[in-house]
Amino acid sequence: MIQFYPKYKQFKALVDAKDYENAVRSGLDYLRFVADEYIRLEVYAYQEYDGDDFLTYEVEKELAQMLRDEATPLESVTMAQKEMAEIEKMEAYVDCCLCFFDHIREAINFRLADADTYLADLDKQIKHHTYEYKRLVDDEYFDQLSSVFRFEELGKLLIKKIEYLRSHGRENEVSGIMEEYKFVPDICSFKINELLGKGLEDEAVKEIDKTIAAYGNDGYNATETWHLQKVAILEKRNDKAGLIEEYRRLFRQHLVDKRTYFNKLKELVAKEEWDEFVVKLFGDIPHITDDDCILVCDMIVEEKKFSCLMKILMDNVMSFSRVQLFKKYSPYMSEEDQATYTNHVIEELRLHLSYAKSKSYGYIVDDIKGMYTCCEVSKKLILDFVEEIEYNYGNRPALMRLLRS
Known part of the structure; x- marks a missing residue:
């Protein structure tokens, strides 16, 4: 199937050029080509290959975005609707699950269907993603079991529904959705951004704090974006103590730019308080990777707080690099x-x-x-x-x- 990539590049070039009419034609041809070749060459016999290997998911999403865009002529959308009915029945998609077409279906309905039909189809898609969310929301360990990425697809669908309802004058249905799915990250961000857009900063801060609290602060849940929104508000208020707390919480998080937040803290914390503060800072990092271990240990050496090395190295003691790490930092211990x-x-x-x-x-x-x-x-x-x-x-x-x- 070596020919699939040049065809993908042709499709992508049309998308990038915003030639949506020809891009829709190219995308549909691509989906047909991959499905035909997949079966003809019996690629399904090789378990290491799936849709990800042939970019069908990328094409499906790109195609959906174009079909949803008002710049794409309705004639192209109608043509896509007719052809997708045939494409979805192809063996590679039915029996081999080479791709699913929820995004395209939603986009076509958005352009062509009446409101009730569109919303009914959207609700079917939403229902596919709600079981896990509702199960976890009722779990006392929600903050440990969930991540901001876990409900990504559900969040996108809910935002589409909210925006559609509002564009059709059905605002009264929106509040119920926001309450039912109040801990879906996209809904949380939607609320926060609306409050910020209206200049309601106090309410936005409360919403940010509530959202971060729901997902915990153990470092794994990537709440960095919300913290930074709060930082922007605190900077406008010149709230030094609040900024120190937010940067401290950011520093302890998993897979963030620790050096940036460390430097921010060093600028803000009073010099006479820094020695005590930085020891506590190094002692409050819940999760560490090899890269973070080196970064933090280098900071510890720079600050000459050598007694802090032990905890960081012990937290990473099961690493395959533990001997090299210990050899590097043992002279300071x-x-x-x-x-x-x-x-x-x-x-x-x-x-x-x-x-x-x-x-x-x-x-x-x-x-x-x-x-x-x-x-x-x-x-x-x-x-x-x-x-x-x-x-x-x-x-x-x-x-x-x-x-x-």
Whole structure:
């Protein structure tokens, strides 16, 4: 199916040129071509391939956006409606689930159907996504089980419905939707943006706080956008204490630009308070990756708060890079912390050895050799551990060969 990509590029070029009439024709031809070739070449026999490999989902969404756009002639939409009825029945889409066409169906109905028909179809799509949301909303651990990305498709559909209702003078139906789906991130953002647009900043801050609270603040839920909206309000008010708190909460979050928020905090926190503040800051990071571990540990070294290294390294102790990370930062650690970390790794290796097969010996011995080179404290503890291994597992020749190499 090497020819699928040039055809996709032709379609994309027409989209980018806003030649929607020809782009619609090209997109429909593309969907037919991929479906025909998929069956003709029996691609379905290779389980590693699916719709993602042939860009059918991207084409479907792009095609839907064009069909929804008023710039696309109604004649093109009517033509697409007729052809999609045939395309959806093609074997690759029916039996192999190469693509689904909810976006195109919604777009065609948006342009051609009466309000009740369009809304009924939209409600069917919404219903597909509501079970999980409603199940989680009633769960006491909603903030731990949910993420702002989990209800992305549901949110898009709800916003489409709200905008459609408003454009048809049915505002009275909107408030019910917003209440029923009040914790869907797109609905939360919709409310916040409306309040900000009306200049109701106090109400917007309350809505932001309520939304962040619903999704927790443990660092995984990517509430960065809402925090930054609050930051913009606090900056206008020159609320220094509020800004420090928001930047602190942003710094502790998972996969954010920690360096930027750290620098902001250093500008805002009074110099005489910084030493105590930064120690607490480093001690309150709930989730850490290898990259974040290096970034934060480098900050700790810069600030000379070496006692903070232990917690960060321990939080990342199951990393495949733990030996390299420890070797890099052990020179800044106290002998007591060096010993604690080394003993933790030894304990984990001891447990691993108790059930490891010979194929795993290489990984274990690599960690042993690596830890031996980290610092004098580790060297002594590792030598004792090697003696223990020789005493307990001397009857494992493969392990002994690796240790003695």
